[in-house]
Amino acid sequence: MQTTVGDFLIRRLRELGIEHMFGVPGDYNLQFLDQLQNDGSVEFVGCCNELNAAYAADGYARLRGVSALLTTYGVGDLSAICGIAGAATEHIPMVCITGAPPLHAMRRNLALHHTLAEGNYDDVMICLQQFTVAQARLTPENAVIEIDRVLTACLMEKKPVYLQLPSDVSHVVIDAPAAPLQPRAKNDEARLEAAVRHILTIWNEAQQPAILVDMDADRYGYAGALLDFATATGTPYAALGSGKAVLPETHPLSRGLYGGRNSAPATRELIENSDCLLYVSPRFIEGNSGLFTAQLPSKGAIRLFGHSVEIEGTAYYAVEPRDLLQALKAALANSPAAVPEGQAPRLAAPSPATDAPLSQARLWPRIARFVRAGDVVVAEAGTSNIGLMPQSLPEQVSYINASIWGAIGHTLPAMLGTCMAAPERRHLLFIGDGSFQLTAQELSTLLRYEQKPIIFLVNNRGYTIERFILGMRDAYNDVANWDYQALPGVFAGQDKYLTLSARTETELEQVLQQAEHTDGRLVFVELHLDPFDAPEGLKKFGPATAEFDYGPLGPQRQPQTAVTA
DSSP states (O other): OEEEHHHHHHHHHHHTTOOEEEEOOOTTTHHHHHHHHHHOSSEEEEOSSHHHHHHHHHHHHHHHSOEEEEEETTHHHHHHHHHHHHHHHTTOOEEEEEEEOOHHHHHTTOOOTTTTSSSOOSHHHHHHHTTOSOEEEOOTTTHHHHHHHHHHHHHHHTSOEEEEEETTTTTOEEEOOSSOOOOOOOOOHHHHHHHHHHHHHHHTTOSSEEEEEOTHHHHTTOHHHHHHHHHHHTOOEEEOGGGTTSSOSSSTTEEEEOBTBTSOHHHHHHHHTOSEEEEEOOOOOTTTTTTTTOOOOSTTEEEEOSSEEEETTEEEESOOHHHHHHHHHHHTTTOTTOOOOOOOOOOOOOOOOOSSBOOHHHHHHHHHHHOOTTOEEEEOTTHHHHHHTTSOOOTTOEEEOOTTTOOTTOHHHHHHHHHHHOTTSOEEEEEEHHHHHHHTTHHHHHHHTTOOOEEEEEEOSSOHHHHTTSOTTOGGGOOOOOOGGGHHHHHSOGGGEEEEEESBHHHHHHHHHHHTOOSSOEEEEEEEOOTTOOOHHHHHHHHHHHHHHHOTTSGGGSOOOOOOO
16 A cells, blocks of 8 residues: 555554554654644644653553653654653663654755754764664664664564654655564574473462562553463462552552562562562562562572573573463472462551651552552652552552652653553552652643643652751752742632642642542642651661762761751
8 A cells, every 4th residue: 555654654653552642743743743733643742841741651551551651853852751761671662753854854864953053964863773673764674674663673672663754754655564463472482382391380288378569560461461360370469669559559459569678578588488489570679679689599480581581590492481470380389389379468448537747658559559459559769659659559559650660750651651642541640749840741641631630749858868868957958949839820710620638637638539539630739848857768768868879978978068958
């Protein structure tokens, strides 16, 4: 069939399930935006800047499996690069498209705006190569091959890819295949069967089988198969912090979070002493490993990757974990090695409301009871994530945070993406005031598109996580105390939002009741907390991080002279 380069790209994106594209217009991408608008199958969501657009695409992909980002060349690409790098870190499939200068100008090395005016058109591509798994500069000759190659890499490797679409190429007519793009990895059946047999020899002798979950079970789409396997065999499971809520936290087989020395003793014993540990390949950083104290056994270790499995050091390639788990479940249908189910964790009973000031210790258990099954919970790096991490959340909750990349400000625009991806679900954002100020503009986009999340702004007047690392009372950890209650009114009429505020536990109860009945409006809740209060996990994390970062003679060991603003 004949079509244009731009229209072919749009069709391929829609075949992947993408219905929204996030970005910022620029002169080099306007011709593609025109095609996008005329096609109508993918809606463009204009964001306030390219970084926010990348974060929004990140949030969208976490619920839809893949997303699209549109920038303009140079200034747009490099503005978005932090969000693209974060998506690479967190294994987020994101199709990054840039409207590039006309191909004739690039081939002649003309000096143009949005470049260094040196005629070099490789520098931006080189920058993006560091954080994407496939790249291409599209031409009429290579468009079909390169679009399919790059999109397939995005889906298979669960990371961003990068396409440069020159402004004079998108409307060129080409011959394109009519068949849809349906990338799917296939098993090597002989290796799949061999892997099953190998695991069965370990399983049949095991006394303490266990499962350890991380984010890739969600990214590669085998979390459901993992839960089915655990349930069918009675195998208890734990999760890394970076895999929080991938499997249900209130399930009778859940044993909480594993993080080396930061684990509960029973959880640590279950994982580290397992003689048949089935685990999703982790990427240990200091935050999810208890400062690298995690010790996974090598004997009986079954390590699941994206498209392969490693069993006690033997690699089986071309084996899909989802299919492997299903085959194991069938083989172990009557297995005597099944472990009895334990008691499901119970959410604490509600505390009586008091006029006491809000505290971190009492806030987060109460918030956990506010979360409903099926909610999307977006937790900002720092206080919010650390406060929510030990709380058991209901079933079918999608828990979203940048657990490894940790860029503050990620979550507000990311929630724009989650709202677009799943408008039928309730979306809850928990974000600190310092993080909010980095990407606050996207509150206007949420209101512009009439999204209706509940935003909890933790106002503790500064960077609490940094205070507990170094500079508890120093000015560099302070932020301006905005009039947050007035901010939504800058962006929209009063019929579009509801602002609430709480300083005490009594007021929090009233706020939560009001937030449950919002008449279809965005709800913005400001929670006032002491600047020098923190969740217990943060009180331990801060000093440990200071020791790791600065060493035994670092500034954290010196008498601190506070300098306040």
